[in-house]
Amino acid sequence: MSGITRRRALGxxxxxxxxxxxxxxxxxxxxxxxxxxxxxxxxATAVPGSFDEVYQGRRIQGHxxxxxxxxxxxxxxxxxxxxxxxxxxxxxVMRNADGTWISVVNHYEPRATPRALARAAVTExxxxxxxxxxxx
Amino acid sequence: xxxxxxQAQLTADEKRRFVNALLALKRNGRYDTFVTTHNAFIMSxxxxxxxxxxxxxxxxxxxxxxxxxxxxxxxxxxxxxALPYWDWTADRTTASSLWAADFLGGxxxxxxxxxxxxxxxxxxxxxxxxxxxDGRTFLRRALGxxxxxxxTRADxxxxxxxxxxxxxxxxxxxxxxxxxxxxxxxxxxxxRVHVWVGGQMATGVSPNDPVFWLHHAFIDKLWADxxxxxxxxxxxxxxxxxxxVDLRESMRPWTDVTPxxxxxxxxxxxxxxxx
Numbered sequence: 001m002s003g004i005t006r007r008r009a010l011g012x013x014x015x016x017x018x019x020x021x022x023x024x025x026x027x028x029x030x031x032x033x034x035x036x037x038x039x040x041x042x043x044a045t046a047v048p049g050s051f052d053e054v055y056q057g058r059r060i061q062g063h064x065x066x067x068x069x070x071x072x073x074x075x076x077x078x079x080x081x082x083x084x085x086x087x088x089x090x091x092x093v094m095r096n097a098d099g100t101w102i103s104v105v106n107h108y109e110p111r112a113t114p115r116a117l118a119r120a121a122v123t124e125x126x127x128x129x130x131x132x133x134x135x136x
Numbered sequence: 137x138x139x140x141x142x143q144a145q146l147t148a149d150e151k152r153r154f155v156n157a158l159l160a161l162k163r164n165g166r167y168d169t170f171v172t173t174h175n176a177f178i179m180s181x182x183x184x185x186x187x188x189x190x191x192x193x194x195x196x197x198x199x200x201x202x203x204x205x206x207x208x209x210x211x212x213x214x215x216x217x218a219l220p221y222w223d224w225t226a227d228r229t230t231a232s233s234l235w236a237a238d239f240l241g242g243x244x245x246x247x248x249x250x251x252x253x254x255x256x257x258x259x260x261x262x263x264x265x266x267x268x269x270d271g272r273t274f275l276r277r278a279l280g281x282x283x284x285x286x287x288t289r290a291d292x293x294x295x296x297x298x299x300x301x302x303x304x305x306x307x308x309x310x311x312x313x314x315x316x317x318x319x320x321x322x323x324x325x326x327x328r329v330h331v332w333v334g335g336q337m338a339t340g341v342s343p344n345d346p347v348f349w350l351h352h353a354f355i356d357k358l359w360a361d362x363x364x365x366x367x368x369x370x371x372x373x374x375x376x377x378x379x380x381v382d383l384r385e386s387m388r389p390w391t392d393v394t395p396x397x398x399x400x401x402x403x404x405x406x407x408x409x410x411x
Contacts, residue, residue: 097309
């Protein structure tokens with residue numbers, strides 16, 4: 001009954017990443033990208049600091065991610081350099097070139113900070129649980 | 137020959153056949169493979185890394201190929217079906233026939249966003265959301281929530297007037313037609329429509345809502361309109377660009393298609409308007 005879940009979607013993502021790996025150096029460069037600040041054209045600078053709060057009854061947390069065992073491989077192909085959790089489940093996030101942020105539940109509407117992104121996700125979820133991100 | 141029509145012009149029989157083909161692909165499992173593929177690219181396409189389906193020059197040829205593949209799947213069920221397009225500059229309210237119960241159904245209810253009418257409502261039993269980012273298995277929408285407005289024809293014209301296809305750094309920060317059409321910069325066309333629909337359409341698993349295909353069929357038509365308006369402009373970049381699909385490089389997940397192969401839609405389908 002569960003059908004195709006996010007887990008299998010991520011399996012496909014890993015497959016896509018494997019195809020990319022075959023392409024060689026480009027993928028290796030992504031996997032080893034330094035998660036520290038990237039200076040984007042729009043003037044984006046530092047990775048934001050950590051946060052931990054209860055918002056609309058749900059615990060949201062965020063912190064910069066340091067590489068080495070976490071990040072790209074587990075997420076299907078890239079490392080945002082930052083991890084956001086809602087009630088302990090990881091929310092897939094991505095940083096745009098101008099320093100704004102999007103998540104998999106608000107993919108087409110950038111927010112200024114990971115905290116704003118986490119709050120937007122809580123609003124969107126209306127109490128629903130995130131589907132676990134972890135592979136395997 | 138496949139002719140893609142404005143959804144507002146479809147006959148009752150054309151709507152019925154389109155809906156039935158969607159439901160058949162959902163039943164046999166093929167529909168969800170398209171959702172899975174889309175989300176995989178949404179999560180892996182990044183501004184500073186490899187990017188193919190989104191936030192890059194290949195956004196347009198990638199989705200053209202993706203829609204052709206989906207349309208072929210529909211036609212394996214019913215050969216008469218073609219993808220309709222939704223001109224959201226013209227049909228821009230929740231009262232549009234697009235959202236009627238005999239076609240896509242309407243917006244979601246306030247409490248949980250659940251779509252309550254039409255063939256894709258959870259109560260119809262034929263449209264479980266299986267590839268999902270949260271626990272909810274029903275189709276959701278929030279059409280125009282928060283007073284959001286769809287792009288106007290003037291917004292579209294301002295983007296069609298841009299003569300350069302795309303520009304460095306070839307991502308969400310780029311100037312040029314592609315990124316303004318995609319919406320990461322400027323008046324915001326494509327991204328804004330995803331947000332206006334809301335529900336799954338605002339997420340990485342946006343193809344869970346059948347309107348995904350009608351939205352992208354219109355984005356695809358705008359690319360064709362742009363080509364006619366700028367016959368001397370072409371796909372960029374042409375070669376040697378790290379992390380970006382150049383004109384004659386193959387696009388994942390396919391191994392046999394390049395942007396150059398997708399520039400002319402006419403071998404695959406035509407439009408109901410002069411093209």
